[in-house]
Amino acid sequence: MSRQLAEKTRRRAIIRRNSRGGRSAAENLIAAARCVYRQAEEDGYIQPDSNPARRVAKPRRLASTRRAISNRQLSEIVQVAATTGNDPELDSLLLRIHIETACRRCGVLALRPMDLDSQQCLIFLREKGGTVRWQPVTPTRMKALTNHVAERHRGTVDQGSPLLRRRNGAPVTRRHYDSLWNRIGRELEWVARQQISAHWLRHTTLTWVERNFGYAVARAYAGHCNPDGRTGETVTYIKASLEEVAEALAALTGEPHPLAG
Known part of the structure; x- marks a missing residue:
């Protein structure tokens, strides 16, 4: 070595x-x-x-090139997903989940039917590092998710099986994401050139939440709830509530949420 x-x-x-x-x-x-x-x-x-x-010292990690994208760019991405490909309904649902929740790709892929709380419009996310959290979604998105389960899970629904399915009933995988963003990149040259991915949507939503609702709410929205050496102990005292996250979602989407005041 x-x-x-x-x-x-x-x-x-x-x-x-x-x-x-x-x-x-x-x-x-x-x-x-x-x-x-x-x-x-x-x-x-x-x-x-x-x-x-x-x-042997590890090379200093450079700052990420990912950033929030503009509303116009976000609209263009959503439009392409909704009007191209052989399953625009699924692709639109995927993107809307990311935009509303700022979750990672692994969080969406790990969703199961049992992770839907339809009454309170919450989904249970499992993400990297074993982190878990209940995350608000709009009533519109919750309805789309429950309809998706009813339409694409064949026969009796296995509550512990992958929630998101293709038309043939096969679970969505990472390769579906690759195919989706490659297709969007073919339609939008700037997406391919800058290598935009679902994680850029996380940056976009969290930036908006931080600008409008502050750091504590953005941190809770992202699922970064526990303090560490990079953030300091002050975070312990400014932890945002689930209701505050729901209020931010309602403002972001313009759609009332059951937990928002």
């Missing part, structure tokens, strides 16, 4: 449109090596002062 190996990995990284000189490849190599050597330490094969991975 050496700096030379990390540099060699950086130089040999595959060059893509969004490449940053192989920094991520070097970072991933060092992270993997540290994990292996840490396990070796814990199992007693090496001593901490003999661990070469400890002496």
Whole structure:
């Protein structure tokens, strides 16, 4: 394990449109090596002062190029999804869920029929790091989700099975997202050039929420509820409620929510 190996990995990284000189490849190599050597330490094969991975610094992570997009751009994306492809109803539903909840792709893919609280218009999201939360959605979106289950789950609904389905009944996968954004990119050149994805919708919604309802509500809206070393202990005292998140959603969509005041 050496700096030379990390540099060699950086130089040999595959060059893509969004490449940053192989920094991520070097970072991933060092992270993997540290994990292996840490396990070796814990199992007693090496001593901490003999661990070469400890002496190699990870490259400083650059700021993300993702950002909020304009209302016009968002409208163009939604319009393309709703008017192209072989399942515009599903694609529109996917995008609307992301816009309303600011959730990650994994959160949508993990949805199950049992995760719908129709009475309070809430969905249960499971996202990275094992985080979970109830997230408000509009009554319109909740109706669309319940209709989707009724129409696309064949026979008796398995409450623990994937909620979102294609017309043939197959669950939606990550590849469906790839196909969707590739199609949008073919229709909107700027989407392909900037490599817009569903995560940009998260940036867009959370930016709007922060500007209009403040940091605490935006943090709760995003599911970032627990303080860590990057945010400080003040976050503990300014945690927003589920009702405040619902109020932000109602303002964002212009549609009343059962939990909003």
